[in-house]
Amino acid sequence: MSVWPAWEVREDDGAMAWFTVRLVFSDGARVDALAVVAEGGVLLEDVRAVPALSLDDLGALADWIEGPLFEACGRLPGREPATEAEAEAGGPRRARPAWPRGPEGRWLVAQEYRAAQEDGVDPVLAVMCATGHSRRKSLRLISQARDAGYLTPRHARR
Numbered sequence: 001m002s003v004w005p006a007w008e009v010r011e012d013d014g015a016m017a018w019f020t021v022r023l024v025f026s027d028g029a030r031v032d033a034l035a036v037v038a039e040g041g042v043l044l045e046d047v048r049a050v051p052a053l054s055l056d057d058l059g060a061l062a063d064w065i066e067g068p069l070f071e072a073c074g075r076l077p078g079r080e081p082a083t084e085a086e087a088e089a090g091g092p093r094r095a096r097p098a099w100p101r102g103p104e105g106r107w108l109v110a111q112e113y114r115a116a117q118e119d120g121v122d123p124v125l126a127v128m129c130a131t132g133h134s135r136r137k138s139l140r141l142i143s144q145a146r147d148a149g150y151l152t153p154r155h156a157r158r
């Protein structure tokens with residue numbers, strides 16, 4: 001299963017994040033979905049499946065993707081705020097220390113990237129989650145790690 005962020009909308013005291021989800025099965029079947037993570041739940045906005053899903057399978061789809069979706073956005077399914085501060089902030093927040101700059105930061109980006117590759121997950125999304133930066137900034141950090149020699153070159157140069 002592949003999960004990647006589509007977009008995020010922030011309102012007053014909360015945020016809703018949309019994710020593109022793709023499930024590919026060994027028999028060649030494929031499911032593409034647009035899912036929303038908000039208020040501790042998963043909502044499906046659009047589902048396309050080849051071959052078509054039965055009503056029972058469609059009903060179970062949210063359960064299939066809930067765990068990986070919450071993992072991708074750093075939340076726990078059904079978790080109540082642990083502290084009063086979390087409750088006032090609209091839910092759990094992950095406090096991240098400031099990401100180091102310079103060679104140390106590039107080395108850490110490379111570590112996150114390689115660990116995600118070894119785990120079979122999207123390395124760019126892993127860097128985004130680790131750093132708290134946007135996709136664009138994360139891609140720039142990955143490029144800097146490549147330029148510093150911490151990651152292999154993306155393309156063979158002639």
